[in-house]
Amino acid sequence: MIIVNPEKCLRCSKCIKDCIVEVLKAGSDGIPFLAPELEKYCLNCQHCLAICPSGALSCHGVTPEMCPAPGKRPAPQEMLNLLQMRRSCRLYKDENLPSDTMTALKNALAWTPTGCNVHNLFFRVIEDKEEMAFFREETSSMLKKLIKTGIMSLIYPRFKRYLAEIMGGKDVVYRNAPHMIIAAVPQKAPCKEADPWIALSYFDLYAQSLGVGTCWCGFAVHAFKWNRKLKKHLRLPPGYRIGAVMLFGAPAVSYARATNPVNFNLEEEK
Numbered sequence: 001m002i003i004v005n006p007e008k009c010l011r012c013s014k015c016i017k018d019c020i021v022e023v024l025k026a027g028s029d030g031i032p033f034l035a036p037e038l039e040k041y042c043l044n045c046q047h048c049l050a051i052c053p054s055g056a057l058s059c060h061g062v063t064p065e066m067c068p069a070p071g072k073r074p075a076p077q078e079m080l081n082l083l084q085m086r087r088s089c090r091l092y093k094d095e096n097l098p099s100d101t102m103t104a105l106k107n108a109l110a111w112t113p114t115g116c117n118v119h120n121l122f123f124r125v126i127e128d129k130e131e132m133a134f135f136r137e138e139t140s141s142m143l144k145k146l147i148k149t150g151i152m153s154l155i156y157p158r159f160k161r162y163l164a165e166i167m168g169g170k171d172v173v174y175r176n177a178p179h180m181i182i183a184a185v186p187q188k189a190p191c192k193e194a195d196p197w198i199a200l201s202y203f204d205l206y207a208q209s210l211g212v213g214t215c216w217c218g219f220a221v222h223a224f225k226w227n228r229k230l231k232k233h234l235r236l237p238p239g240y241r242i243g244a245v246m247l248f249g250a251p252a253v254s255y256a257r258a259t260n261p262v263n264f265n266l267e268e269e270k
């Protein structure tokens with residue numbers, strides 16, 4: 001339901017023009033309303049609420065006062081610095097992040113975009129480094145079994161160089177990270193391939209802006225698919241599947257410079 005305060009409404013129609021699903025119409029008095037027969041198409045994206053210059057519009061129980069005031073954006077060079085200096089962190093301090101940092105990281109997940117604005121991602125955050133021991137030990141014993149049976153070399157020939165290290169107990173999967181976040185998605189979500197990766201890409205950049213080290217963990221995605229015990233430990237809601245996994249924690253390493261830019265083959269202008 002959309003509620004418009006007629007005293008505050010400027011009748012500027014910005015909300016109507018910005019509605020992706022065109023469910024807002026102007027009444028004879030110029031005040032926008034949500035056509036009842038179209039309500040089912042509303043994505044609840046809150047663009048109408050966000051764009052309203054006078055804060056006249058509330059949307060499905062959300063009032064303008066409930067939304068953060070516009071903050072100063074990072075300058076383009078600051079944003080570019082963040083992109084250039086973001087590195088995969090594989091060396092972590094053996095400590096939990098401060099709880100306020102953890103809370104800030106979790107709270108920021110609320111602003112991840114999702115396809116069709118279907119916000120039904122599930123995030124499992126390993127907040128205590130002691131819990132990582134379960135994943136580490138279970139994955140390590142699985143990998144050791146795969147190595148002993150020769151299966152490992154067959155399915156992951158590139159791993160051959162690391163077999164001795166894995167057998168020796170090196171944590172090549174979780175890199176001794178104290179924390180991990182798993183983004184899971186309903187099997188039936190309209191954009192199930194993209195949503196988890198986008199969510200953790202946002203998480204990644206925000207974490208690195210806070211000085212938190214991060215690393216994508218494609219290996220963990222594989223491990224969870226192969227090992228029931230690991231997957232069960234995640235306690236995903238029914239019908240959900242693992243999308244993306246990221247390690248994070250206080251970094252034990254810092255970088256003196258950015259890397260050399262990758263030369264993508266951008267199409268040249270004709």
Ligand SMILES: Cc1cc2nc3c(=O)[nH]c(=O)nc-3n(C[C@H](O)[C@H](O)[C@H](O)COP(=O)(O)O)c2cc1C
Pocket residue numbers: 086087088089090215216217218219220
């Ligand atoms: C989809 C994806 C999966 C990845 N999986 C892993 C992984 O399992 N373990 C790991 O150490 N790094 C992983 N990475 C990190 C890449 O290896 C890393 O981005 C690359 O080496 C470049 O380093 P940079 O991130 O510091 O620029 C992954 C990256 C992506 C995008």
